[in-house]
Amino acid sequence: MKIPVDDPDIATTLVKGLAVLETFRPNRTLMSNGEIAKESGINRSTVARLTYTLEQMGYLRQEKSKFRLSWRALMLVNPLLVNLKLLHIARPSMQKLAQDLGGTVSIGTIDRINFVYLETSRVNENIWTSPDLGTIGPLLPATIGHALGSLLSEDELKLKLEEMKRRSPELWAKYSESYLQGVADCRSRGFSVAKGVWIPGTHSAGVPLIRDANGDCFGMNCRVPVFRLSPNQIEEEVAPRLISLAANIRNQLSYIMPS
Numbered sequence: 001m002k003i004p005v006d007d008p009d010i011a012t013t014l015v016k017g018l019a020v021l022e023t024f025r026p027n028r029t030l031m032s033n034g035e036i037a038k039e040s041g042i043n044r045s046t047v048a049r050l051t052y053t054l055e056q057m058g059y060l061r062q063e064k065s066k067f068r069l070s071w072r073a074l075m076l077v078n079p080l081l082v083n084l085k086l087l088h089i090a091r092p093s094m095q096k097l098a099q100d101l102g103g104t105v106s107i108g109t110i111d112r113i114n115f116v117y118l119e120t121s122r123v124n125e126n127i128w129t130s131p132d133l134g135t136i137g138p139l140l141p142a143t144i145g146h147a148l149g150s151l152l153s154e155d156e157l158k159l160k161l162e163e164m165k166r167r168s169p170e171l172w173a174k175y176s177e178s179y180l181q182g183v184a185d186c187r188s189r190g191f192s193v194a195k196g197v198w199i200p201g202t203h204s205a206g207v208p209l210i211r212d213a214n215g216d217c218f219g220m221n222c223r224v225p226v227f228r229l230s231p232n233q234i235e236e237e238v239a240p241r242l243i244s245l246a247a248n249i250r251n252q253l254s255y256i257m258p259s
Helices: 012-022 033-040 044-057 071-082 085-101 143-150 154-167 169-189 233-256
Strands: 060-063 066-069 104-111 114-122 136-138 192-195 202-211 217-225
Touching: 012 033, 012 044, 033 044, 033 066, 044 060, 044 066, 085 104, 085 114, 085 217, 085 233, 104 143, 114 143, 143 169, 143 192, 143 202, 143 217, 154 169, 169 192, 169 202, 192 233, 202 233, 217 233
Parallel strands: none
Antiparallel strands: 060 066, 104 114, 104 217, 114 136, 192 202, 202 217
């Protein structure tokens, strides 16, 4: 998280406290003050005060000289997920598609220049590192990023492109052309594909799902190992089935959330 320094109305202590919480990731569950300082860019003495405060409030738990997130942190996200009806509707069909194709099927939304997964269904076997709830990745190389971008208005997309170019120049240089093509594909034919991008050895299809009344965008992707795919299967079978799944979810939502 970039800490703003030129806005007098920003509570910088709160920003730094949230930055400490955001340093924890699935591959960084237990961290010392020094490690948090390195990841967050906040000086170590400030980090020490923040981790002490967060531990006293119940958001962190101390284990010797390191910290991990406490279950209390779930209170921050639970109101979002509980009221997200599309996840409850989508789960059974997502699981069936994942089983049929031998891959993973995920729903995600936009978080600045990243996407964040809200739900993932997978085959039972763990054939590669599988995305899960809360997994964050860059919009630029991912098919779900293409799908989410396609749901933005032209003005919103222009601002998002400028933000990605400014904040991720290396990814922008490598993936900007394919990202724009992926967004165009999602708008014109309903899906985009990526082969061997982000997670090597897998192919992925992404489709736009819905933009809700709050303006939040949701997309879906399906990722399958290359060894399970025949030539062009990602375009000819996986993508059409994902499009059909997204349409079915929207149809069910229309009955319980009429416009």
